[in-house]
Amino acid sequence: MVDIATRVYNHKWKIDPIVRSLIDTDFYKLLMCQSVFRNKPDTEVSFSIINRSTDIRLAELIDEGELREQLDHIRTLRLTRGESTWLRGNTFYGKRQMFRPDFMEWYENLQLPPYTLEKRDGQYELTFEGRWPEVMMWEIPALAVLMELRGRAVLAHMGKFELQVLYARAMTKLWEKVERLKPLDKLKVADFGTRRRHSFLWQDWCVQAMMEGLGDKFVGTSNCLIAMRHDIEAIGTNAHELPMVYAALAETDAALREAPYKVLADWHEEHDGNLRIILPDTYGTRGFLDNAPDWLAGWTGIRIDSGNPFEGAETAIRWWQDRGEDPTQKLIIFSDGLDVDLIHDLYDRFKDRAKISFGWGTLLTNDFRGLVPDDGLAPFSLVCKAVSANGRPTVKLSDNPNKAMGPEAEIARYKRVFGVGEQVAREVVV
Amino acid sequence: MVDIATRVYNHKWKIDPIVRSLIDTDFYKLLMCQSVFRNKPDTEVSFSIINRSTDIRLAELIDEGELREQLDHIRTLRLTRGESTWLRGNTFYGKRQMFRPDFMEWYENLQLPPYTLEKRDGQYELTFEGRWPEVMMWEIPALAVLMELRGRAVLAHMGKFELQVLYARAMTKLWEKVERLKPLDKLKVADFGTRRRHSFLWQDWCVQAMMEGLGDKFVGTSNCLIAMRHDIEAIGTNAHELPMVYAALAETDAALREAPYKVLADWHEEHDGNLRIILPDTYGTRGFLDNAPDWLAGWTGIRIDSGNPFEGAETAIRWWQDRGEDPTQKLIIFSDGLDVDLIHDLYDRFKDRAKISFGWGTLLTNDFRGLVPDDGLAPFSLVCKAVSANGRPTVKLSDNPNKAMGPEAEIARYKRVFGVGEQVAREVVV
Numbered sequence: 001m002v003d004i005a006t007r008v009y010n011h012k013w014k015i016d017p018i019v020r021s022l023i024d025t026d027f028y029k030l031l032m033c034q035s036v037f038r039n040k041p042d043t044e045v046s047f048s049i050i051n052r053s054t055d056i057r058l059a060e061l062i063d064e065g066e067l068r069e070q071l072d073h074i075r076t077l078r079l080t081r082g083e084s085t086w087l088r089g090n091t092f093y094g095k096r097q098m099f100r101p102d103f104m105e106w107y108e109n110l111q112l113p114p115y116t117l118e119k120r121d122g123q124y125e126l127t128f129e130g131r132w133p134e135v136m137m138w139e140i141p142a143l144a145v146l147m148e149l150r151g152r153a154v155l156a157h158m159g160k161f162e163l164q165v166l167y168a169r170a171m172t173k174l175w176e177k178v179e180r181l182k183p184l185d186k187l188k189v190a191d192f193g194t195r196r197r198h199s200f201l202w203q204d205w206c207v208q209a210m211m212e213g214l215g216d217k218f219v220g221t222s223n224c225l226i227a228m229r230h231d232i233e234a235i236g237t238n239a240h241e242l243p244m245v246y247a248a249l250a251e252t253d254a255a256l257r258e259a260p261y262k263v264l265a266d267w268h269e270e271h272d273g274n275l276r277i278i279l280p281d282t283y284g285t286r287g288f289l290d291n292a293p294d295w296l297a298g299w300t301g302i303r304i305d306s307g308n309p310f311e312g313a314e315t316a317i318r319w320w321q322d323r324g325e326d327p328t329q330k331l332i333i334f335s336d337g338l339d340v341d342l343i344h345d346l347y348d349r350f351k352d353r354a355k356i357s358f359g360w361g362t363l364l365t366n367d368f369r370g371l372v373p374d375d376g377l378a379p380f381s382l383v384c385k386a387v388s389a390n391g392r393p394t395v396k397l398s399d400n401p402n403k404a405m406g407p408e409a410e411i412a413r414y415k416r417v418f419g420v421g422e423q424v425a426r427e428v429v430v
Numbered sequence: 431m432v433d434i435a436t437r438v439y440n441h442k443w444k445i446d447p448i449v450r451s452l453i454d455t456d457f458y459k460l461l462m463c464q465s466v467f468r469n470k471p472d473t474e475v476s477f478s479i480i481n482r483s484t485d486i487r488l489a490e491l492i493d494e495g496e497l498r499e500q501l502d503h504i505r506t507l508r509l510t511r512g513e514s515t516w517l518r519g520n521t522f523y524g525k526r527q528m529f530r531p532d533f534m535e536w537y538e539n540l541q542l543p544p545y546t547l548e549k550r551d552g553q554y555e556l557t558f559e560g561r562w563p564e565v566m567m568w569e570i571p572a573l574a575v576l577m578e579l580r581g582r583a584v585l586a587h588m589g590k591f592e593l594q595v596l597y598a599r600a601m602t603k604l605w606e607k608v609e610r611l612k613p614l615d616k617l618k619v620a621d622f623g624t625r626r627r628h629s630f631l632w633q634d635w636c637v638q639a640m641m642e643g644l645g646d647k648f649v650g651t652s653n654c655l656i657a658m659r660h661d662i663e664a665i666g667t668n669a670h671e672l673p674m675v676y677a678a679l680a681e682t683d684a685a686l687r688e689a690p691y692k693v694l695a696d697w698h699e700e701h702d703g704n705l706r707i708i709l710p711d712t713y714g715t716r717g718f719l720d721n722a723p724d725w726l727a728g729w730t731g732i733r734i735d736s737g738n739p740f741e742g743a744e745t746a747i748r749w750w751q752d753r754g755e756d757p758t759q760k761l762i763i764f765s766d767g768l769d770v771d772l773i774h775d776l777y778d779r780f781k782d783r784a785k786i787s788f789g790w791g792t793l794l795t796n797d798f799r800g801l802v803p804d805d806g807l808a809p810f811s812l813v814c815k816a817v818s819a820n821g822r823p824t825v826k827l828s829d830n831p832n833k834a835m836g837p838e839a840e841i842a843r844y845k846r847v848f849g850v851g852e853q854v855a856r857e858v859v860v
Contacts, residue, residue: 003433103543159642160642161638161642162642164601165601165639166603167598168598168599168601168602169598171594171595171598172595172598175595175599208591209591212590213591230736298593
């Protein structure tokens with residue numbers, strides 16, 4: 001029987017909103033936001049969308065009106081009572097009241113700030129300006145909207161059965177990955193795929209498939225809304241935007257050199273246990289670790305997010321050994337460009353040498369490669385980054401020069417300050 | 431929104447019926463039934479289920495109570511007004527009022543006769559006895575019920591996502607077949623897969639996928655209910671049960687020798703055009719054609735349903751040429767064990783030498799090979815055949831001795847009467 005009321009209700013939607021909740025975002029944005037809200041609440045920042053896959057001409061694929069409707073819809077969202085209850089009442093990483101009352105009160109009243117949107121050279125210039133805690137919350141929904149609108153543009157031309165078969169193929173593909181991961185006894189893997197997912201519903205399906213297929217080996221999702229709906233762990237720690245903004249705010253080279261450590265000192269005060277994860281690559285992993293204070297070696301683990309991950313993990317293990325720490329008691333989180341083969345290889349190499357965990361992103365939630373003609377649904381490398389703070393440009397060097405960003409002169413200065421020499425370029429797939 | 435009424439309505443079902451309509455059957459059963467109803471209405475026949483795949487121990491896989499519930503449910507079915515209207519009002523093979531009023535009146539009052547069910551050696555002995563027009567209507571639903579209950583027994587142990595992925599894989603597999611058939615310009619293919627389908631819903635999906643994927647190259651389905659629902663052609667002509675029962679009724683060897691031609695003489699009186707399709711293999715194609723009366727050469731085509739299909743088609747072409755007919759104006763229907771490779775090969779060889787058409791059966795509607803452990807959903811060779819008529823056993827020789835049936839002494843007698851010598855055995859896949 002057709003539910004007439006449902007049909008009529010659906011007709012009332014002006015658009016089919018891509019992002020329908022303020023917590024349809026990565027958990028680490030909330031952790032970082034709380035930290036920023038406490039330590040740098042009045043910093044004025046600018047965030048921009050950057051499409052590193054310039055051959056994907058988004059402004060020709062995506063209708064500007066539809067994009068504006070989706071972004072405008074996100075600005076109408078407010079934290080719901082149920083979402084607030086979940087954030088206030090839940091245990092994250094074993095800790096109750098992870099989010100302080102003053103932060104929750106602010107979050108309950110948050111409306112995302114205005115955006116500016118222009119077309120240039122076949123791309124959208126989409127920027128967000130304002131106070132850091134507000135602007136940073138745009139990152140994930142803005143990326144998710146652009147990824148999904150590009151997908152919708154391709155799907156719009158497909159027949160009913162073509163669509164059904166497309167998803168059948170995508171499901172089959174994902175399930176084969178899950179089956180290949182099952183035999184890894186000590187596997188710990190989480191969904192990190194919100195930002196470049198194919199769509200919300202697809203990410204939700206992927207998470208449920210991982211829950212059924214991997215059981216305890218699936219340790220959670222970075223997506224708060226999905227974690228809430230399926231009563232699983234919300235996963236994440238911190239990201240490059242913290243050292244990038246702290247560094248941009250530094251007045252001197254000496255202050256700049258200290259900025260990445262200052263980020264972690266602030267973090268140290270707020271968090272312990274599994275939330276003490278070093279992200280060392282913003283200005284080069286090797287220099288960061290060589291110059292790190294000893295208290296950082298006591299942290300729980302390191303996240304490897306660029307460069308050759310085998311080398312990154314070896315560097316981390318050597319560093320812990322040099323500082324008198326036992327690497328087998330440390331956690332290494334791999335989170336860059338993972339797919340099943342790489343997970344297998346990293347698992348085999350490091351499973352007995354450290355605690356390891358995988359944050360599986362785009363190739364979990366958006367592997368539609370090869371499923372439509374001209375590969376029109378293949379994921380691509382879209383990011384949303386802090387580009388300035390209090391009027392000063394931000395810089396990222398990364399362990400992969402293809403992921404570097406910032407004005408050339410500033411990049412040169414950062415390389416000098418952080419002692420970064422030659423770097424090996426690696427293709428950025430997603 | 432959940433439709434509460436639908437949920438409550440679903441709770442009222444005692445079982446989930448596999449066959450829900452008397453026209454969820456092959457169209458040719460109705461054509462043959464009408465012929466039998468006119469020519470041999472009082473013949474007492476016995477039909478039996480025969481599982482040629484003896485390694486599939488159905489009585490251990492399928493619960494007897496569930497099987498009885500399904501069969502009992504079929505006995506509660508009656509032709510609905512809408513079904514009757516469709517049969518009376520529709521055009522079949524371009525002809526209106528294909529079904530005579532007296533037949534329709536009889537059909538509208540039909541209840542399928544009782545069955546007897548016993549277990550022996552891990553198999554079910556399921557037999558139907560009574561007047562031919564009634565008993566023959568059991569064939570398709572009985573087969574569909576056994577095939578689907580065996581599938582349900584395997585599916586019962588699977589998780590929600592395992593199930594979803596199973597169907598995703600099956601959809602992908604079918605769609606790849608459809609895509610491989612698309613390039614065949616002059617292709618004509620129909621669904622003949624009711625009897626050994628995976629399930630009704632799956633057959634229905636397959637038909638819709640063929641409609642979207644192949645357009646005009648998909649010429650219809652043998653399933654009347656599915657033809658009615660999607661407003662497409664119902665396809666089919668006649669089958670082995672006619673010559674088998676006519677032959678069993680023959681009192682002398684001379685009458686036996688004439689029986690297969692008598693069937694077609696009766697058919698000739700009733701039907702013309704595309705319904706005049708010879709099924710020559712019941713007692714050996716070569717002898718049948720050699721001894722056939724000339725008027726048969728004037729028929730529209732031949733259906734190749736056993737033996738090597740290339741040789742069968744070559745035999746048919748030579749026969750038409752010998753009788754002064756132009757094979758390029760004749761129709762050859764292939765309907766035995768087809769899958770994409772074989773369709774391709776037959777198409778390439780015969781597309782310019784005759785009109786050709788494919789009745790694609792089990793490997794269209796039930797190709798779940800390789801999709802579950804131990805291949806528990808692979809199709810198998812289950813048939814439901816007339817085994818006696820007025821107390822005398824029936825015999826089938828076929829062009830493949832693995833498809834032969836009947837008492838040994840009778841098989842020998844038939845071989846002698848029809849001049850059948852050595853035959854090449856071919857594996858019966860489905």
